[in-house]
Amino acid sequence: MGNQLEMKRTPEQLLRQNASTDRGKGATVFQPLSTGATFALTEKAPADKIPLITAGYGRSESQDGGVFKWNFPLLGTYWIAADVLIQQIGAKEGGLDKLKGKKITLVYHDSPYGKEPIPLLQERARMHGFELQLLPVTAPGVEQKATWLQVRQSRPDYVLLWGWGVMNSTAIKEAQATGYPREKMYGVWWAGAEPDVKDVGEGAKGYNAVTMQHGAEPGSKVVKDVLAQVHAKGQGTGPKDEVGSVLYMRGLISSMLAVEGVKRAQEKYGKGKVMSGEQVRWGLENLALEQKKLDGMGFAGVMRPVSTSCFDHVGANWARVHTWDGSKWKFTSDWLQADQQIIKPLVKAASEKYAGEKKLIRRTSADCQS
Secondary structure, eight states: OOSSOOTTSOHHHHHHHHTOGGGOTTOSOBOOOOHHHHHHHHHHHHHHTOOEEOTTOSOGGGGBTTTOTTEEOTTOOHHHHHHHHHHHHHHHHTSGGGGTTOEEEEEEESSHHHHTTHHHHHHHHHHHTOEEEEEEEOTTOOOOHHHHHHHHHHOOSEEEEEOOTHHHHHHHHHHHHHTOOGGGEEEOGGGOSHHHHTTTGGGGTTOEEEESSOOOOTTSHHHHHHHHHTGGGTOOSSOGGGTTSHHHHHHHHHHHHHHHHHHHHHHHHOTTSOOOHHHHHHHHTTOEEOHHHHHHTTOTTTOOOEEOOSSBOSOOOEEEEEEEOSSSEEEOSOOEEOOHHHHHHHHHHHHHHHHHHHTOOOOOGGGGOO
16 A cells, blocks of 8 residues: 555455555555465564565464564454364364364465464464364365375364365365365365355355455445445446445455554644655554444444454454355354464464564554653
8 A cells, every 4th residue: 555545546456456456555544365475574664664464374483573673464364264173163062172182184275374363273282182283285275185085084073164266166176076065174264255155056055264354245335335335426446236245345445454554643743744654554553443444444343353463463363164065154153252362372472473583672652652
């Protein structure tokens, strides 16, 4: 997003602008839209003084603003996603204690992204006594027959899918071919959108995925506003029938978070002024998106409040699970809150290790004032 932020741009234009690498110079905030890119940009952000919004992706330990001053994994990290999935599976079994002796297999994209949930899952396995099987898949993931032969042989009680793009639909098709029940499969939120299941259709029925709070939201007010104020006026930049879909909502919410970070900064540094990256960083770590405000923007029923601080750069740790019914996604769980008593020690250990490797000094409260 360029430093001449135009508040009247449509959500679609904002998302396209956020993703544009041509606007890196002089940016006030940047959204890499890639975990791999986030790992690389984390090294550059402190020198460039440009905050990174990595909503639902990136480094899980970057929720620690004391070390990762410029990273904002708003709304959720992969450790939050993995924790919620284990909670949901535990609830399905009648309690987390019932996971003892079970086998859970992680089929994952063999990349930093795919490896992100492993520390959390290993900790949960230690706590509850389930066996964790790790099966990496080489990108792009179009060849998985050997992987699913291992699944068929090991007969896990549940499979977690940490894929992206064609890997996801391929995994579901292979599960169908080998007879693995789709209702025992749970994907991360990047494996839980319409493109992941539409080509499989009825064959994907019963497949579950954690959501980054939202799912497909065609009936929400914000979607109706986009259709009325953007597409009805011929200003839409993408297919009209995708408005309100899972990935569209993710882009819409990501853009909203960037705009609200700038607006929050303007409250302190001057409304109507162009904000620097440092000023927007302050805005992003002082977000206070209460439910009333979210509802007023059209996000009623779509997402929960977001409240960040100098040391908490994630702002929310709630998620839900939705299930594909053969033609559409339907929520099949209540709101689930990730267990910070498990996640915080992992975050602290990983962030302290990173700080030691990079010779970083943890921020003090004084550093949070400006």
